[in-house]
Amino acid sequence: xxxxxxxxxLARAAGQEAVSAGDIVWADVDRAMMDDILGPRIKIAEGMxxxxxxxxxxxxxxxxxxxxxxPANENQAEIVKFTRDWAEAxxxxxxxxxxxxxxxxxxxxxxxxxxxxxLGTDSHTCMGGAMGAFASGVGSTExxxxxxxxxxxxxxxETIKVRWTGALKEGVAAKDISLQTxxxxxxxxxxxxxxxxxxxTIRGLNMDERMCITNMAVEMGAKAxxxxxxxxxxxxxxxxxxxxxxxKFYKSDPDAEFxxxxxxxxxxxxxxxxxxxxxxxxxxxxxxxxxxxxxxYLDPAQEDAIRIW
Numbered sequence: 299x300x301x302x303x304x305x306x307x308l309a310r311a312a313g314q315e316a317v318s319a320g321d322i323v324w325a326d327v328d329r330a331m332m333d334d335i336l337g338p339r340i341k342i343a344e345g346m347x348x349x350x351x352x353x354x355x356x357x358x359x360x361x362x363x364x365x366x367x368x369p370a371n372e373n374q375a376e377i378v379k380f381t382r383d384w385a386e387a388x389x390x391x392x393x394x395x396x397x398x399x400x401x402x403x404x405x406x407x408x409x410x411x412x413x414x415x416x417l418g419t420d421s422h423t424c425m426g427g428a429m430g431a432f433a434s435g436v437g438s439t440e441x442x443x444x445x446x447x448x449x450x451x452x453x454x455x456e457t458i459k460v461r462w463t464g465a466l467k468e469g470v471a472a473k474d475i476s477l478q479t480x481x482x483x484x485x486x487x488x489x490x491x492x493x494x495x496x497x498x499t500i501r502g503l504n505m506d507e508r509m510c511i512t513n514m515a516v517e518m519g520a521k522a523x524x525x526x527x528x529x530x531x532x533x534x535x536x537x538x539x540x541x542x543x544x545x546k547f548y549k550s551d552p553d554a555e556f557x558x559x560x561x562x563x564x565x566x567x568x569x570x571x572x573x574x575x576x577x578x579x580x581x582x583x584x585x586x587x588x589x590x591x592x593x594x595y596l597d598p599a600q601e602d603a604i605r606i607w
Contacts, residue, residue, distance in 0.1 A: 300551025302457040303524050304492040307432040307548055311415040319456040319557070328544065329358055329409045330444045331418030333400045335365040338384040339377055340419075341438040346445065353388050354448040360392040360409050361385040362400040401425040401513065405505075406538050412527035413546030417444060424520065425513035428505060429534075430527030430547065432492075435516065455521045456557035457492040457550075458483065462499035464565030472507035475499070476514040477570040478562060481580030489519030491557065494550060499564035500525060505534045517577045526550075 301309070301316060309317040311325035332338060338346075338361075346352075353359055361381060369375035378395065385393040394403050401422055404410045412430035416423065419441050426433030436450070444450050460479055479493075493515050500508065508525055515523025526549045535542060569583040 299555055300553040302492070302550045302554045302556065303430070303494060303526065303548050304432055304455055304457055304522060305554075306550075307413055307415060307546075308452060308454050310413065310546065310548075311432075317454050319454050319555070321454045322451060323454060324449055324451050325415055326449055327358070327417055327444050328411075328414040329360060329404070329416045330441065331360045331362065331400060331404055331409070331416065331420070331423065332381075332441060333361075333365055333418070333420050334363040334367070334378050334381045336419035336438060337361060337363075337381050339380050342442050342445065343380075343384055345439075345442045349442075350446055351388075353390070353445050356389045356391060358448070359388075359390050359445065360404060360407075361390050361394070362397075362403055363393075363395040364398065364400045364403070367396050401509070405429060405509070405534075408535070408538070408540035411535075411540075411542065411545040412531060413548055414544065417441070417450065421516045422513050424515045424523045425509050427512040427515065427522050427524040428508035429531055430525065432522050432524065433512075434522045453490065455490055455492045457494050457554075458488055458520075459550075459556040459559040460493055460495050460562070461559065462495065462497040462562045462564045464499055464563050465502065466499065466564050466567060470564075470567050470569060472503060472510040473514075474567055474570045475562075475564070476511050476517075477572055477577075477580045478567060479511075479560075480514065480518045480572075481570070481578050482560060482562075483518045483578075485517060485576055485578040486519045488515070490521050491519075492522045492524060493518070493520045494524045494556075496526070497562075497564075499562075501528060501530075503530075505530055514577075 312323035363378045366374035410426035410429045414431040416426050416433040417436045421435040423435045512523035573579045
């Protein structure tokens with residue numbers, strides 16, 4: 299029986315020849331990321347003081363102040379300062395502040411590469427799966443252990459295969475792919491599973507669009523959302539002058555075992571919206587009438603396409 303991307307990446311991280319869904323593995327973490335809101339200020343600093351105030355490998359730890367930058371009040375400013383001071387005291391060379399969202403920074407600085415195991419204190423760390431990595435969010439207690447040892451235990455997840463085929467219509471975006479997928483699977487339907495996105499629709503998307511999709515994998519409970527690294531990923535790495543020394547390229551075998559396979563027609567997809575009060579309460583935009591819009595974000599590049607709908 300073949301193996302999925304998730305099984306291959308976690309086998310490599312665990313130093314094993316092969317693992318299967320359901321196995322419990324101790325895995326070496328390639329990158330640990332903390333942001334300001336769920337960084338060293340929550341349990342981590344205090345816990346490290348009590349156990350061993352030393353990071354296992356400062357070069358593999360990335361700290362990013364993004365949620366509270368710019369600070370909206372004195373409390374947020376103090377949190378950012380604490381995060382900055384902690385990073386300096388623990389010799390974290392990769393500290394970023396006022397430079398953008400943490401997941402985007404991770405990708406653009408080469409801290410998420412194909413085949414990596416990346417764990418971060420933000421549930422949307424799964425965005426890194428667009429790079430062909432196994433990226434997932436963890437809590438502060440788990441991160442404390444990772445910072446001290448460089449390892450953590452994981453249950454190898456089952457994988458849901460989501461296949462999208464067909465060219466998207468004008469005015470349809472990657473977010474619509476996410477919403478259709480989540481609306482079908484449900485907000486809890488992929489709990490502790492990996493979701494692997496495949497098909498020519500996905501291969502035709504640029505990296506920003508792919509990241510939009512994997513970022514939202516957690517909204518259906520997924521442990522990770524993954525896409526096979528291809529030429530678009532290589533172009534992204536080259537564009538950002540990122541070395542590929544740590545990259546390892548994996549793809550699911552043709553006979554890999556998936557717990558579920560879903561097929562979607564990209565050509566039939568229409569603009570969608572998630573209505574109150576759940577991300578899986580998905581409807582076509584043109585069917586959502588009668589409620590006033592109080593605030594909206596419009597992409598100027600899509601102005602003509604928006605008029606179509």
